[in-house]
Amino acid sequence: xxxxxxxxxxxxxxxxxxxxxxxxxxxxxxxxxxxxxxxxxxxxxxxxxxxxxxxxxxxxxxxxxxxxxxxxxxxxxxxxxxxxxxxxxxxxxxxxxxxxxxxxxxxxxxxxxxxxxxxxxxxxxxxxxxxxxxxxxxxxxxxxxxxxxxxxxxxxxxxxxxxxxxxxxxxxxxxxxxxxxxxxxxxxxxxxxxxxxxxxxxxxxxxxxxxxxxxxxxxxxxxxxxxxxxxxxxxxxxxxxxxxxxxxxxxxxxxxxxxxxxxxxxxxxxxxxxxxxxxxxxxxxxxxxxxxxxxxxxxxxxxxxxxxxxxxxxxxxxxxxxxxxxxxxxxxxxxxxxxxxxxxxxxxxxxxxxxxxxxxxxxxxxxxxxxxxxxxxxxxxxxxxxxxxxxxxxxxxxxxxxxxxxxxxxxxxxxxxxxxxxxxxxxxxxxxxxxxxxxxxxxxxxxxxxxxxxxxxxxxxxxxxxxx
Amino acid sequence: xxxxxxxxxxxxxxxxxxxxxxxxxxxxxxxxxxxxxxxxxxxxxxxxxxxxxxxxxxxxxxxxxxxxxxxxxxxxxxxxxxxxxxxxxxxxxxxxxxxxxxxxxxxxxxxxxxxxxxxxxxxxxxxxxxxxxxxxxxxxxxxxxxxxxxxxxxxxxxxxxxxxxxxxxxxxxxxxxxxxxxxxxxxxxxxxxxxxxxxxxxxxxxxxxxxxxxxxxxxxxxxxxxxxxxxxxxxxx
Numbered sequence: 001x002x003x004x005x006x007x008x009x010x011x012x013x014x015x016x017x018x019x020x021x022x023x024x025x026x027x028x029x030x031x032x033x034x035x036x037x038x039x040x041x042x043x044x045x046x047x048x049x050x051x052x053x054x055x056x057x058x059x060x061x062x063x064x065x066x067x068x069x070x071x072x073x074x075x076x077x078x079x080x081x082x083x084x085x086x087x088x089x090x091x092x093x094x095x096x097x098x099x100x101x102x103x104x105x106x107x108x109x110x111x112x113x114x115x116x117x118x119x120x121x122x123x124x125x126x127x128x129x130x131x132x133x134x135x136x137x138x139x140x141x142x143x144x145x146x147x148x149x150x151x152x153x154x155x156x157x158x159x160x161x162x163x164x165x166x167x168x169x170x171x172x173x174x175x176x177x178x179x180x181x182x183x184x185x186x187x188x189x190x191x192x193x194x195x196x197x198x199x200x201x202x203x204x205x206x207x208x209x210x211x212x213x214x215x216x217x218x219x220x221x222x223x224x225x226x227x228x229x230x231x232x233x234x235x236x237x238x239x240x241x242x243x244x245x246x247x248x249x250x251x252x253x254x255x256x257x258x259x260x261x262x263x264x265x266x267x268x269x270x271x272x273x274x275x276x277x278x279x280x281x282x283x284x285x286x287x288x289x290x291x292x293x294x295x296x297x298x299x300x301x302x303x304x305x306x307x308x309x310x311x312x313x314x315x316x317x318x319x320x321x322x323x324x325x326x327x328x329x330x331x332x333x334x335x336x337x338x339x340x341x342x343x344x345x346x347x348x349x350x351x352x353x354x355x356x357x358x359x360x361x362x363x364x365x366x367x368x369x370x371x372x373x374x375x376x377x378x379x380x381x382x383x384x385x386x387x388x389x390x391x392x393x394x395x396x397x398x399x400x401x402x403x404x405x406x407x408x409x410x411x412x413x414x415x416x417x418x419x420x421x422x423x424x425x426x427x428x429x430x431x432x433x434x435x436x437x438x439x440x441x442x443x444x445x446x447x448x449x450x451x452x453x454x455x456x457x458x459x460x461x462x463x464x465x466x467x468x
Numbered sequence: 469x470x471x472x473x474x475x476x477x478x479x480x481x482x483x484x485x486x487x488x489x490x491x492x493x494x495x496x497x498x499x500x501x502x503x504x505x506x507x508x509x510x511x512x513x514x515x516x517x518x519x520x521x522x523x524x525x526x527x528x529x530x531x532x533x534x535x536x537x538x539x540x541x542x543x544x545x546x547x548x549x550x551x552x553x554x555x556x557x558x559x560x561x562x563x564x565x566x567x568x569x570x571x572x573x574x575x576x577x578x579x580x581x582x583x584x585x586x587x588x589x590x591x592x593x594x595x596x597x598x599x600x601x602x603x604x605x606x607x608x609x610x611x612x613x614x615x616x617x618x619x620x621x622x623x624x625x626x627x628x629x630x631x632x633x634x635x636x637x638x639x640x641x642x643x644x645x646x647x648x649x650x651x652x653x654x655x656x657x658x659x660x661x662x663x664x665x666x667x668x669x670x671x672x673x674x675x676x677x678x679x680x681x682x683x684x685x686x687x688x689x690x691x692x693x694x695x696x697x698x699x700x701x702x703x704x705x
Contacts, residue, residue: 006599015647121612179689322633323652324645361645363638363652364511366605395513407509407517410472411524416503435684445643449650451679454475460479464498467486 010357015327023159027329034320037264040369051256058250058375059311063302069244070212070293073264076214076307082289089121090296090349097203097236098261100290101131104234106200107325109193112218112225113137114205115153115314116238116294119336119349122203133203134223138188142168151330151338153316154262159329179265184357192224202228202286205240207313208254209291216291218272220266226270234273235286241293242310245365253312261373262315277344297349305384311374318368318378324361333358339379345364346387356394359385402442423455469525469535470573471542472504473673475574481673484700485538485574485705492582499528500547505542510549511639519553526550534581539672539697540603543573575612575671575695586619589701593666598629598656598679600672604632611674613671613695620698626663628685630656635670637678660690666694 017023042048053321062069074084078368087093095118100106109131111117123133123144135144139157143150145168150156156163166179204225208217216237218225229235245251261267278285301307319325320455321340329337337345340362347355364379372378390403409415430436435451438444446452470482487495506521522627529535538541545579552606595617603609610632615623636642636652643649656679660668668683668690670676680692 011645011647014645018647018651084578295621323636324648327648359650360512360641363601363634363641364638364650365601365634365638367632367634369559369602370576370605383511383513384509387515388513390513399512402508402514403514403517407514407520410503410509410521413501413503416472423476435681442643445646446681449646449685450653450678451684452681455476456477456479460475460482461478461500463483464500465495467483 009260009393010332010334010361013332014333014361017332021165022161023329024327026161027326029258030152030155031320031326032227032430034155034263034316038261038317038320039264041260041264041266045260048257048260052373052375055253055257055307056254056311059374060247061359062245063307063310064241065248066241066244066299066302066383069246070241072211072292073209073214074291074410076211077276077289080214080289081279082214082276082334083187085290085292087292087294087296090294093238093294093296094120094122097238098125098129098131100234100236101126101129101201104288106131107232108132108195108199109135109203110134110195110199110228110232111140111203112205112220112228113140113156114238114322114337115150116205116240117282118150119240119296120238122238134192134199136192136195136228137220138185138222138224141188141192142284145169145172147279149331149336151317151336153339153342154313157315159331170344172277196227196231198439199232199237201231201234201430202230204228204235204237206237206243206277206291207258208251209237209239209244210246210248210251213245214275215248215251216274216348217270218250218274219270220272221263222395223270229272229274230284230286233286234288234290235277236290236292237274238292238294241295242312243299250371253272257373258313258315261317261371276420292405301348302435305388306344306348307350308342308376308381309341311376312341312345313373315373317371317373318376321367321371323367333361340382341372342386344378344381352388352392355385356389381406389411417461420455420459424457427454469502469505469529469537469542470498471502471537471539472508473677474538476696477677478673481538481676481694481696484694484696485536485545488587488696488700489536492578492584492587494563496580496604497532499532501528505537505545506553507541507545507549508639510545510553515553518549519556522550522553522564523557523560526554526567529567529570530563532570534577536574536577537568537571537678538574538694539674540600540607540609541574543571543576544602544606546571573607573609573671574608575603576580576607578616578699579612580668585615587616587699589699591698591701592622594624594626594664594700595630595667595669596626596660596663596665598628598635598660598668598670599632600670600675601634605673613669616695616699617669619630620701622692623698626665627669628663628665629659635675637661637672637674640672649678650682653678657682657686657688661688665690667696667698669695671695 126133142157152158162179207219275291335346368378439447506518510518547568554560636649
């Protein structure tokens with residue numbers, strides 16, 4: 001999303017999403033489908049709960065010794081003939097890739113789906129440098145054609161309807177295609193096939209990187225990841241440093257729960273394991289392999305309150321169940337990572353100031369925590385984030401004043417009684433058939449769409465005397 | 469424990485709970501100094517303020533054998549958050565842990581402490597039940613309220629599609645983002661009306677304020693009631 005849109009308050013971005021009929025339809029259909037698929041998948045998988053606990057423990061333990069595992073990963077990748085690049089910031093990661101493109105005369109780069117490259121807005125940087133990036137995941141391809149950003153971590157074009165997709169792919173095809181997923185996918189395959197053959201560079205993210213073997217693991221469903229990592233001469237993988245895991249045994253644990261959480265599959269259609277560039281005697285694979293280990297604000301959080309957000313596998317399950325995401329979709333959040341986990345990741349990557357509104361874009365219903373494959377306590381961390389915003393006085397003055405007043409009332413039974421008496425007097429003009437409507441000021445935010453019960457003529461504590 | 473919303477807006481729920489408990493042979497006390505569990509302050513991040521409210525609540529209830537709360541979210545606040553909030557004060561922390569162990573949400577108290585699943589009560593009508601988030605996902609409770617409802621003579625309990633989905637209340641969320649909150653509520657109420665129920669039951673004052681406010685605004689014939697009101701048998705559908 002462009003910076004311009006971020007100048008609009010979050011509530012207005014959300015309001016626009018609520019009024020978008022196409023978006024509403026697309027969101028309801030897609031999130032409901034994902035929820036059901038996930039539920040069914042875990043229902044027939046009694047080991048799931050124990051594996052989730054185990055996965056969480058692995059993440060916890062790995063972060064304790066992150067430097068050790070990253071060192072081991074880097075050594076193994078280099079031993080296999082790959083190059084490792086350490087990037088402290090997103091800008092460094094981007095610059096590393098641009099430098100590679102310049103040095104090797106790259107004109108076109110094919111990409112498989114990667115949130116890490118979205119995070120550093122790599123496509124824009126490549127275009128500016130004269131390199132054409134081509135997204136090859138179908139969803140990413142669609143939104144690239146539409147000049148948009150992903151609105152979901154695993155289903156980037158979740159906000160698009162079939163008809164809208166048909167328009168986009170037809171335009172490239174130069175003829176009118178039916179709004180039929182099979183027809184459109186076949187057309188996109190043809191369009192992408194020549195790009196795979198033309199591109200000098202393939203760019204991917206990494207779902208995991210195994211320290212003990214130097215293996216980069218990609219979990220995909222369309223086979224495009226395999227083409228991106230094997231056809232072009234150069235393969236560049238960009239990963240956040242938290243994606244490293246110690247061993248192949250650990251990988252098995254994660255693979256067992258990742259696809260189930262994301263799409264309800266036992267395993268994704270393709271699990272691609274990449275170990276360095278093409279080895280002597282091998283028929284396939286790139287001549288060069290580069291691994292970019294990107295920090296970009298992550299290591300700061302290892303000992304911080306948002307630590308658990310670093311366990312995230314990017315499965316998107318928390319988005320699908322989030323009542324707020326289900327209403328407004330991903331774009332309204334305004335940053336690379338949407339949904340409840342996205343709020344935490346945004347705070348991590350862009351600082352607390354950037355989430356002063358978003359930190360409250362949750363009813364704290366806990367559905368996200370319930371489905372998270374590594375049981376990240378998202379609601380708890382959102383509360384911690386709010387606490388930080390209040391403490392740093394980033395929260396608006398009026399809000400802090402209101403809660404200060406609330407504190408004084410709640411600490412004094414006399415003040416509490418007084419405020420109920422006051423409420424009874426003040427509410428009189430707004431009483432309408434025993435309900436409050438049309439309240440002024442901040443309460444109008446309630447009564448515009450809902451009635452409010454009036455303060456009772458006798459509160460419980462007043463009626464208690466009769467009950468004795 | 470009758471917390472803020474229950475005291476101010478739904479006194480009849482507290483009254484129903486008192487009558488119900490007395491009928492079951494429980495001696496009921498109401499420490500009058502109580503105000504609120506502090507969750508509004510806590511959830512918005514005002515933790516020192518929430519801790520001050522928690523401290524006085526812990527002191528007020530020091531003498532109670534059991535603490536019964538007709539609201540899953542307040543029960544969750546006391547049980548899950550008080551000990552952490554008062555961690556800086558060893559004495560109070562111990563008292564908070566003891567209070568957490570003695571505190572139960574109403575339906576859990578009836579079933580797990582009193583061992584009652586069927587209360588002598590009657591109610592005529594088709595009833596559907598909404599799982600409040602803190603009761604369901606915080607306290608892990610979905611069975612007790614349903615079992616109790618099923619035990620009431622004359623109740624026809626119909627399952628609510630998406631019963632476990634949030635109603636959109638979320639405390640200050642409902643006024644910070646009223647449009648989103650209302651959109652979530654809209655889905656919930658569509659589901660409620662589709663069940664053909666006469667009455668929507670929940671175990672949390674916040675959800676009842678949200679869903680009741682939405683139902684009355686759309687002039688629905690469905691009434692929102694607290695579990696205690698149905699169990700006390702004083703309400704008609």
